Amino acid sequence: MRFTTNDLPGEVPMVVARDIRKRFGAIEVLKGVSLAIGKGDVVAVIGPSGSGKSTFLRCLNHLEAVHAGEVVIEGETLVSTDAAGVCRYAPEAELRRICRKMGMVFQQFNLFPHLTVLQNIIEAPITVKGLSRAAIIPVAEELLRKVGLLDKRDSYPARLSGGQKQRVAIARALAMEPDIMLFDEPTSALDPELTGEVLRSMRQLADERMTMLVVTHEMAFAREVSTRVVFMDEGEIVEARPPGEMFTSPEHPRTRAFLEHML
Numbered sequence: 001m002r003f004t005t006n007d008l009p010g011e012v013p014m015v016v017a018r019d020i021r022k023r024f025g026a027i028e029v030l031k032g033v034s035l036a037i038g039k040g041d042v043v044a045v046i047g048p049s050g051s052g053k054s055t056f057l058r059c060l061n062h063l064e065a066v067h068a069g070e071v072v073i074e075g076e077t078l079v080s081t082d083a084a085g086v087c088r089y090a091p092e093a094e095l096r097r098i099c100r101k102m103g104m105v106f107q108q109f110n111l112f113p114h115l116t117v118l119q120n121i122i123e124a125p126i127t128v129k130g131l132s133r134a135a136i137i138p139v140a141e142e143l144l145r146k147v148g149l150l151d152k153r154d155s156y157p158a159r160l161s162g163g164q165k166q167r168v169a170i171a172r173a174l175a176m177e178p179d180i181m182l183f184d185e186p187t188s189a190l191d192p193e194l195t196g197e198v199l200r201s202m203r204q205l206a207d208e209r210m211t212m213l214v215v216t217h218e219m220a221f222a223r224e225v226s227t228r229v230v231f232m233d234e235g236e237i238v239e240a241r242p243p244g245e246m247f248t249s250p251e252h253p254r255t256r257a258f259l260e261h262m263l
Contacts (some may be wrong), residue, residue: 012075014039014180014211020069025154029055031235038233040209044222045230048258053215054184061102062095073098104182107189108163118153121172143171147201163194170201183214183224219262223247231255
């Protein structure tokens with residue numbers, strides 16, 4: 001099995017996906033995707049719409065169930081396929097624990113409209129991890145300070161811009177103290193002038209060596225921030241290379257055609 005990885009010898013990857021296959025009805029949307037991500041990697045996944053990028057991301061944290069393959073998070077198996085071709089997930093409690101290693105930021109923010117910014121951030125740590133309000137509120141306020149929104153702590157989402165909502169969503173994901181952050185086209189629902197403020201927060205995470213897998217159409221982010229760029233098309237990884245190589249000398253004709261269109 002060939003992996004697209006730049007992990008150091010002997011280092012346990014943060015994420016390993018082996019031969020992931022996923023169908024929706026009769027349509028196979030992932031056709032044997034394999035990828036390994038090392039600690040501190042920022043992997044940008046690019047490709048045309050409908051290529052399977054978001055589905056792959058959602059398979060990693062069990063928002064979508066795979067039909068075959070294996071996902072291992074920090075050395076712990078989330079799902080595997082046995083010799084008979086039967087796909088088996090970890091027991092429910094273990095599955096939830098492994099998935100909590102990953103935070104996810106979606107295209108559409110998914111904030112609770114009836115909760116304030118602060119309440120949105122502290123909800124999961126209190127209900128899922130059992131933390132007290134006294135323990136989590138200082139953490140939440142520090143995260144809001146980090147994304148430049150401490151002054152919005154008592155505002156409701158309806159009073160925020162799209163860029164502000166997405167930065168709250170980033171802070172909310174970080175409040176669960178994940179080891180890995182997954183971003184599913186986090187700027188695609190934003191006006192161009194609001195995109196920059198979200199990308200700045202993501203760049204800061206990259207500078208802090210957060211392990212990140214980012215599905216994105218932002219080619220400048222992929223070129224300047226990522227440690228590796230993965231090009232997907234028609235449910236497959238076509239090419240994976242360091243950004244300097246991917247954007248100056250892509251090997252595959254499909255990659256070249258996509259980048260010529262995007263750039």
